[in-house]
Amino acid sequence: MIDNLKEKTGKTLEEWIALIKAQNLEKHGEIMKFLKGEHGLTHGFANTITLKAREADAGSFAEEDLITMQYKGKDALFPIYEAVLAAIKSFGEDVEIVPKKAAVSLKTKRQFALVQPTTKTRVDLGLKLKGKEPAGRLETSGPFGTMCTHRVQLTAADQVDGEVIAYLKEAYEASK
Numbered sequence: 001m002i003d004n005l006k007e008k009t010g011k012t013l014e015e016w017i018a019l020i021k022a023q024n025l026e027k028h029g030e031i032m033k034f035l036k037g038e039h040g041l042t043h044g045f046a047n048t049i050t051l052k053a054r055e056a057d058a059g060s061f062a063e064e065d066l067i068t069m070q071y072k073g074k075d076a077l078f079p080i081y082e083a084v085l086a087a088i089k090s091f092g093e094d095v096e097i098v099p100k101k102a103a104v105s106l107k108t109k110r111q112f113a114l115v116q117p118t119t120k121t122r123v124d125l126g127l128k129l130k131g132k133e134p135a136g137r138l139e140t141s142g143p144f145g146t147m148c149t150h151r152v153q154l155t156a157a158d159q160v161d162g163e164v165i166a167y168l169k170e171a172y173e174a175s176k
Helices: 005-009 013-022 028-039 043-053 063-070 075-089 142-147 162-174
Strands: 096-099 104-107 111-117 123-127 150-154
Touching (some): 005 013, 005 043, 013 028, 013 043, 028 043, 075 123, 075 162, 111 162, 123 142, 142 150, 150 162
16 A cells, blocks of 8 residues: 555655644544545545554564564563464474564464463464364454454463464464
């Protein structure tokens, strides 16, 4: 979208951001209303510009910063994330680790898992395991909705055991 911004809207991202700053707009809704109402931008372009202007999109942060922000105040949960990463790195070099604001996506051609520090005491491991019945630690997707089909709640790194690694491997294999 940003590559097409000048062609489609007549201004570069930097020009839009300068215009927003000149208006002293800070809230997401205010900026969206301004861009859509006064400048006729589509929702997609207005939202992209707004997120960039507010530096609120995941792309405005380094990957390490995104992960640091996820685990801020939840430091005790970071070893769980590290244990999941150690497991998936043994699957192959085709795994892409994609940090976002609230979670880290794990994918090959498509996402197969998501690691999210959901509370101060729990990491949720979301998995895409179509057709697999929830049983035991493997629950329905919970807070992930349609992003994942299942989840496993983890409260300690040693819970990333053979069972959880087998679920991860199954999701990984299905994503290829």
